[in-house]
Amino acid sequence: MINSKEEGERKLRILHVLRAPLGGLFRHVLDLSREQIARGHAVGLVTDSTTGGLRGETELASLAPSLELGLYRLPMRRQPHLSDVLAQAKIALHSRKLAPDIVHGHGSKGGLYARLPAFLPGFGTPIRAYTPHGGSFNYTGSKMSKKVYMAVERMLERVTDLFLFESAFIGRSFHAQVGATQALVRVVPNGISPAEFEPVLPNANAADFFYVGELRSAKGIDIAIDALAELRKRLSRCPSLVLIGAGPDQNKLTAHAAERGVADRVSFMGPMPARTAFSLGRVLVVPSRAESLPYIVLEAAGAQVPMVATNVGGIGEIFGPYQDRLVICNDAQVLASAMATMLDMPVEQRQSEAAALAAFVATRFTITGMADSVLAGYREAFDHRGAYGRARAPSFVLPSQSR
Numbered sequence: 001m002i003n004s005k006e007e008g009e010r011k012l013r014i015l016h017v018l019r020a021p022l023g024g025l026f027r028h029v030l031d032l033s034r035e036q037i038a039r040g041h042a043v044g045l046v047t048d049s050t051t052g053g054l055r056g057e058t059e060l061a062s063l064a065p066s067l068e069l070g071l072y073r074l075p076m077r078r079q080p081h082l083s084d085v086l087a088q089a090k091i092a093l094h095s096r097k098l099a100p101d102i103v104h105g106h107g108s109k110g111g112l113y114a115r116l117p118a119f120l121p122g123f124g125t126p127i128r129a130y131t132p133h134g135g136s137f138n139y140t141g142s143k144m145s146k147k148v149y150m151a152v153e154r155m156l157e158r159v160t161d162l163f164l165f166e167s168a169f170i171g172r173s174f175h176a177q178v179g180a181t182q183a184l185v186r187v188v189p190n191g192i193s194p195a196e197f198e199p200v201l202p203n204a205n206a207a208d209f210f211y212v213g214e215l216r217s218a219k220g221i222d223i224a225i226d227a228l229a230e231l232r233k234r235l236s237r238c239p240s241l242v243l244i245g246a247g248p249d250q251n252k253l254t255a256h257a258a259e260r261g262v263a264d265r266v267s268f269m270g271p272m273p274a275r276t277a278f279s280l281g282r283v284l285v286v287p288s289r290a291e292s293l294p295y296i297v298l299e300a301a302g303a304q305v306p307m308v309a310t311n312v313g314g315i316g317e318i319f320g321p322y323q324d325r326l327v328i329c330n331d332a333q334v335l336a337s338a339m340a341t342m343l344d345m346p347v348e349q350r351q352s353e354a355a356a357l358a359a360f361v362a363t364r365f366t367i368t369g370m371a372d373s374v375l376a377g378y379r380e381a382f383d384h385r386g387a388y389g390r391a392r393a394p395s396f397v398l399p400s401q402s403r
Contacts, residue, residue, distance in 0.1 A: 012036075015044045015069055015100040015126075017091065018110040019076045021052035021060060023214065024295040025107050025133040028166070028190055031061055035371035037066050042066035044069025044098060046091055046113070048076040055271065069098050076109060080148075081326050084112075092117035095126070102127045102378055104164075108135035108149065111156065123301065127381045129162040131188075134292035134313070137173040140218070153178045160380040164188045164374060167293040167314025184384055186377045189317065190293050191370035194301050197362055199355075200278040200303040207267070208239035209339060210281025211306075212296050214272060215247030219309065220287035222256050226332035227287075227339055229260035234336070238262060239343060241285070244269045244277045274299045282348070283342045289329050301361045304354040308338045320360050325353070 014036055024120065033043045044067055045060075052060070072094050076087055091113045095103055104128045105114025111130045117123040136149035157178060163185045165171035171187055185365050207365055209228075213219055221243060232238035241339045243253065250268060257266040269280070274296060278284070284300045284307045291297075298318060309315055311326035319326060322390030327338045343352065 012041045012102060013044075013098065013100040014041055014071060014102045014104060014378075015046065015095055015114075016100060016104050016106060016110075017046045017114040018106040019048050019078065020107075021047045021056035024190070026052075026056065026059070027295055028131070028133065029106055030063060031191070031193075031367050032371060032374060033063060033067075035367060036375070037068075039371070039375070042068035043369075044100070046071070046072045046074075046094065049073035069100065076113075078109070078262070078283060086096075087115060088113055092120070092123055096123055100126050102129055102381075104129040106129070106131050107133045111135070112188060113153065115156045115159050124159065127161045127385060128379060129378065129381065130156075130157055130160050130166055131164045131166060132170055132174070132292070133166060134290070136171055136172060137177060137291040138218070138292065138313070140290065150177050157181050157183065161385060162377050164187070164377055166190055167317055169314040169317065170292050174313075184377065186380075186382055188370055188371065188373040188377065189296060189314070189365055190298060191365045191367040192295075192298050192361075193367050196299055196302040198303070199358075200275055200305060202282045203279045206279065207242040207281045208343065209283050209285050210242045210244060210277070210298075211285050211287070212244045212277045213294075215243065215245055215250045215253060217249060218288065218290045219247075220289045221249070221253055221328060222231075223330060223332050224285050224287040224403055225253065225257050225260055225262060225266060227285075227336035228262045228265060230332055230336035231340060232262060232265075234340065235343075238265045239339070240265050240267070242267045242269060242280055244272060244280065246271050276304050278305050282306070283308060283339070285335075286310060286315070287329065287335060287340065288315070291315055293317065298361060298365050301354075301357045304351065304358045306342060306350040306354050307357075308335065308342055309382050310335075318361060318365065319357065320364070322353075322357055322360070 016033060018025060018029050037044050044315050074087055077083055103114045105111035115128045138151060139146055147295060160183045161181055165187050166189055209219060211224060211366050228241050243397050256261045284305050286297055286309035288310050293314035297315055309326055310329040316323045327334050328335055
């Protein structure tokens with residue numbers, strides 16, 4: 001293990017642990033890993049071997065040659081399971097063999113695998129960092145399961161050196177559901193690249209509205225379909241909606257569109273890169289019930305894509321001074337009204353509003369800024385480890401949500 005003075009003079013050995021190589025969490029880890037490698041640090045990844053699909057495999061294959069600490073894949077289940085014991089043992093032994101300076105867990109399962117070994121003699125040397133990415137803090141299932149997840153989070157807090165919350169919203173959720181912590185806490189928002197601030201214009205035959213992301217309940221797509229049915233009643237024509245992505249609820253959503261009488265105006269397309277998807281619609285609809293700091297909203301904002309979005313999670317942090325454009329979730333009537341307003345708005349005004357949001361996002365949500373802040377957090381963790389040992393620093397007060 002290096003000390004804080006040496007940390008500023010030589011490269012770090014950083015091991016990122018996550019479960020599924022897909023979605024925004026995976027993108028965050030990829031971006032962070034590439035930035036850390038570019039700055040001369042030795043990086044390794046531990047991830048699930050059963051998920052990710054072709055896109056995940058392609059991304060990992062592209063990154064693998066640059067991973068000085070290697071790519072280690074093994075089966076990881078989403079829900080708690082007895083197989084977690086074997087997976088945990090393998091990951092702990094793999095980590096100890098690599099002798100990393102930092103073990104950085106991402107998501108609930110990645111956070112568990114990265115931090116639990118710190119309780120064991122001989123395994124507690126690395127700095128343990130944790131980025132929840134929503135995870136169990138956005139869980140809306142049974143109350144008993146929620147209590148168990150929070151009990152695990154409280155236990156793991158004791159061996160966590162550094163919390164890196166991707167949004168102030170998740171930081172506040174942590175304090176509300178887990179309690180105060182003496183670990184270092186930093187809010188480090190996700191970021192996008194300079195190329196992603198280039199505008200994307202819709203195709204000539206683009207749909208009126210479109211959605212990009214996973215097809216599952218938390219995303220509120222059923223409410224978007226309900227809103228479309230409401231617009232069919234209000235307007236002389238029914239707008240079109242294209243759903244881009246994949247997920248467990250596709251069949252349910254297909255049936256729901258038929259039940260609401262808008263199946264002829266709703267089409268499904270498989271997953272594709274966000275900037276390719278952005279040309280397929282004129283207004284992006286983000287009807288989410290729960291989020292942390294969604295990349296799709298950041299990417300759409302950077303590409304100057306007009307949006308109708310719900311005010312959940314950290315979306316308000318992305319919109320900043322333009323939060324009044326956001327709507328409440330789970331209300332098809334309100335969402336329909338916001339969508340109708342977008343349809344009526346002159347194209348020039350829609351683009352002007354989108355450009356203003358892009359300018360704001362460019363000041364706060366960049367990959368470079370994200371990587372700088374994460375590495376600064378690591379450095380502070382080394383300093384406090386040396387100064388306080390396991391006593392750690394005083395707790396950090398989370399900022400209130402910006403207005």
